[in-house]
Amino acid sequence: MSDFCVAGVDLGGTKIYTVLASSRGEVLAERKIPTEAEKGLQHVIARILESVEQVKRDAPPSFRLRALALGAPGPLDSSRGIIHFAPNLNWHNVPIRAILEEKTGFRVLLDNDANLAALGEHLYGAGRGADNMVFITISTGVGGGLILDGKLYRGSAGGAGEIGHMTVLPGGPRCSCGNRGCLEALSSGTAIARAAGKLVAGGGGQEILAAAGGDPGKISAAVVAAAAAQGDPGAVSIIAGAARYLGIGVANLVNLLNPSHVVLGGGVMAAGELIWEGVRREVRARSLAAARLGLRLVPAELGGRAGAMGAVALALQAVNPQE
Amino acid sequence: MSDFCVAGVDLGGTKIYTVLASSRGEVLAERKIPTEAEKGLQHVIARILESVEQVKRDAPPSFRLRALALGAPGPLDSSRGIIHFAPNLNWHNVPIRAILEEKTGFRVLLDNDANLAALGEHLYGAGRGADNMVFITISTGVGGGLILDGKLYRGSAGGAGEIGHMTVLPGGPRCSCGNRGCLEALSSGTAIARAAGKLVAGGGGQEILAAAGGDPGKISAAVVAAAAAQGDPGAVSIIAGAARYLGIGVANLVNLLNPSHVVLGGGVMAAGELIWEGVRREVRARSLAAARLGLRLVPAELGGRAGAMGAVALALQAVNPQE
Numbered sequence: 001m002s003d004f005c006v007a008g009v010d011l012g013g014t015k016i017y018t019v020l021a022s023s024r025g026e027v028l029a030e031r032k033i034p035t036e037a038e039k040g041l042q043h044v045i046a047r048i049l050e051s052v053e054q055v056k057r058d059a060p061p062s063f064r065l066r067a068l069a070l071g072a073p074g075p076l077d078s079s080r081g082i083i084h085f086a087p088n089l090n091w092h093n094v095p096i097r098a099i100l101e102e103k104t105g106f107r108v109l110l111d112n113d114a115n116l117a118a119l120g121e122h123l124y125g126a127g128r129g130a131d132n133m134v135f136i137t138i139s140t141g142v143g144g145g146l147i148l149d150g151k152l153y154r155g156s157a158g159g160a161g162e163i164g165h166m167t168v169l170p171g172g173p174r175c176s177c178g179n180r181g182c183l184e185a186l187s188s189g190t191a192i193a194r195a196a197g198k199l200v201a202g203g204g205g206q207e208i209l210a211a212a213g214g215d216p217g218k219i220s221a222a223v224v225a226a227a228a229a230q231g232d233p234g235a236v237s238i239i240a241g242a243a244r245y246l247g248i249g250v251a252n253l254v255n256l257l258n259p260s261h262v263v264l265g266g267g268v269m270a271a272g273e274l275i276w277e278g279v280r281r282e283v284r285a286r287s288l289a290a291a292r293l294g295l296r297l298v299p300a301e302l303g304g305r306a307g308a309m310g311a312v313a314l315a316l317q318a319v320n321p322q323e
Numbered sequence: 324m325s326d327f328c329v330a331g332v333d334l335g336g337t338k339i340y341t342v343l344a345s346s347r348g349e350v351l352a353e354r355k356i357p358t359e360a361e362k363g364l365q366h367v368i369a370r371i372l373e374s375v376e377q378v379k380r381d382a383p384p385s386f387r388l389r390a391l392a393l394g395a396p397g398p399l400d401s402s403r404g405i406i407h408f409a410p411n412l413n414w415h416n417v418p419i420r421a422i423l424e425e426k427t428g429f430r431v432l433l434d435n436d437a438n439l440a441a442l443g444e445h446l447y448g449a450g451r452g453a454d455n456m457v458f459i460t461i462s463t464g465v466g467g468g469l470i471l472d473g474k475l476y477r478g479s480a481g482g483a484g485e486i487g488h489m490t491v492l493p494g495g496p497r498c499s500c501g502n503r504g505c506l507e508a509l510s511s512g513t514a515i516a517r518a519a520g521k522l523v524a525g526g527g528g529q530e531i532l533a534a535a536g537g538d539p540g541k542i543s544a545a546v547v548a549a550a551a552a553q554g555d556p557g558a559v560s561i562i563a564g565a566a567r568y569l570g571i572g573v574a575n576l577v578n579l580l581n582p583s584h585v586v587l588g589g590g591v592m593a594a595g596e597l598i599w600e601g602v603r604r605e606v607r608a609r610s611l612a613a614a615r616l617g618l619r620l621v622p623a624e625l626g627g628r629a630g631a632m633g634a635v636a637l638a639l640q641a642v643n644p645q646e
Contacts, residue, residue, distance in 0.1 A: 074613065075612075075613040131479055132478055132479045132483075146579070148471055148472075148476060149471075149472070149474075149476070151472075153471060153472070153580075154581070155455060155580055155581025155582065155614070156454055156455045156581050156582060156583040156616075156617060157581055157613070157616040157617050158581070158613070159581035159611065159613035159614040159615075159616055160579065160580050160581040160614070161579065161581075162578040162579065162581075162611050162613075162614050163578075163579065165578045165609075165610075165611055165614075166575045166578055166579065167491070167571050167574060167575055167609050168490070168493065169492075169493060170491065170492060170567075170568075170571055177611060178608075179608060179609045244493075245493075248490050248493055251490060252489045252490055252575065253579070255485040255486075255488045255489055256469070256483065256484065256485065256486065256489065256576070256579070257476075257478055257483050258477070258478025258479050258480055258481070258482035258483040258484075258485075259478065259479060260479040285501075285502060286488075286490050286502045287488075288482065288485050288488055288500060290397065290398040290480070290481075290482035290485075291478070291482040291483070291485050291488075292482075293479075293480040293482055294479060294480050
């Protein structure tokens with residue numbers, strides 16, 4: 001009897017990451033291809049199918065594909081399989097599950113990409129064995145997901161886990177959501193780059209500008225982190241500020257949820273000890289001893305594969321509901 | 324065959340509230356007596372037993388008492404039945420479950436008073452039917468509890484639900500926990516009274532002082548609320564400030580947990596529309612539409628009985644584990 005396999009697809013605005021995994025979650029093949037979102041809905045659907053064909057070709061032929069799970073940027077309705085709005089793809093109310101089921105003939109599942117990244121880290125990454133885990137990814141934006149009492153927590157209408165929109169500074173900078181002082185507006189890569197751009201525009205941050213090759217348009221969080229690593233005080237202060245608000249957000253989550261693990265990932269965490277130490281300091285200062293008892297604050301392990309691995313987990317749960 | 328009953332006891336620093344309830348949770352009798360904490364541990368234990376005897380005498384004799392659940396201020400270890408520290412009682416590491424089991428001969432359970440109040444509101448109060456519910460009580464302090472996926476959520480070490488220690492203004496006033504800008508330091512009755520006291524000490528707030536009978540020592544949150552109801556601008560501003568930070572805290576919880584119900588109780592909420600409208604405004608401004616979908620923001624229904632009713636629920640769950 002041949003074994004079966006599932007496909008996990010992480011659909012992003014710029015790339016599609018697809019993993020084919022066995023019934024036991026072993027990775028058989030994986031591929032990352034450009035989304036080419038600008039070519040429109042039908043093209044992106046063809047790209048998804050193409051990526052699945054690619055991993056099937058790369059994997060041993062004895063595995064029969066039984067299900068596909070797709071992680072996509074929200075807001076979406078996972079129970080009905082509809083992506084309500086995906087700004088990076090310019091999609092509105094796309095019944096992606098029905099479309100993919102019709103085109104492939106196998107079972108398709110849909111969930112929020114941040115939820116699936118949390119599930120991936122919980123089952124295959126830094127949160128293995130956690131009973132209660134908070135996952136936060138800090139890159140262009142700030143996203144996250146919650147594993148509570150061993151399961152992905154979605155909330156009453158699938159809208160839980162919007163960690164990036166926690167207010168951490170009431171009168172703070174404007175966020176893309178319209179609110180002021182969201183974690184995302186203070187600690188994301190975008191926020192770090194914007195703060196550095198302001199510093200440079202004001203005549204400061206010469207080390208940052210040098211790290212950007214003299215081009216203010218090339219200032220990114222990675223550039224600021226590089227300047228901070230060289231000891232540039234302006235860059236250090238910007239990274240430390242982002243770390244402070246991230247630490248406040250983590251401390252709040254610890255006080256509310258008393259998790260065993262907080263897993264932090266995304267490009268901004270690559271800034272290293274400066275950001276990690278800032279987070280740890282705020283957690284120590286701002287969480288109650290009883291709420292942080294036994295807490296492990298750890299780096300994500302799966303990097304850009306977390307979403308696709310979480311999609312694998314979702315597909316396996318659907319095929320093996322007893323697990 | 325006679326029916327059985329359970330006792331739910333809410334042990335506070337100033338009063339002991341005890342409810343006797345049938346196997347179906349119907350209240351058979353209830354009593355509130357002073358704790359007399361200043362007379363020491365043995366006296367308070369005798370008071371608890373006395374309150375249970377009183378409700379037994381008040382109830383029909385056909386009900387046999389099977390279990391007692393106690394809600395107490397934390398930090399405590401509910402699985403081992405030990406109160407680690409109760410400042411209002413001056414108790415340190417009291418194995419209260421073993422003591423009460425030895426003295427009564429029936430099963431005793433222990434939990435955090437705020438968790439039990441959340442459970443009480445969920446089963447018998449404003450949160451009936453909620454799948455995901457946040458309970459917050461705003462009185463002298465700010466406490467709370469979480470009902471997630473239909474069950475009381477305790478976290479990994481029993482420390483979850485510390486809503487009052489969420490940072491909502493990073494550089495804000497000092498909290499009793501040592502941190503700055505906790506919700507409790509900004510929105511509790513104590514915080515409201517302190518802000519009013521400062522206003523009066525600075526020569527302002529004459530309406531507040533008048534509502535306190537001219538005695539600055541008698542300024543309380545209720546006094547400030549009364550002055551605000553008369554339209555006093557200083558009092559209105561203080562209540563609106565407390566409402567703003569409470570609203571930020573609620574918005575954060577909505578973004579994280581996408582609850583179906585947020586239940587707000589405690590003396591401060593009695594300030595009425597001024598505080599409720601402030602909370603609603605921040606929730607609208609600061610939570611994502613997807614996270615507040617279907618949200619009901621409602622007043623607690625059980626008042627001072629919530630903790631004892633939650634203790635009843637806990638005792639019934641222990642006696643009828645299938646429910």
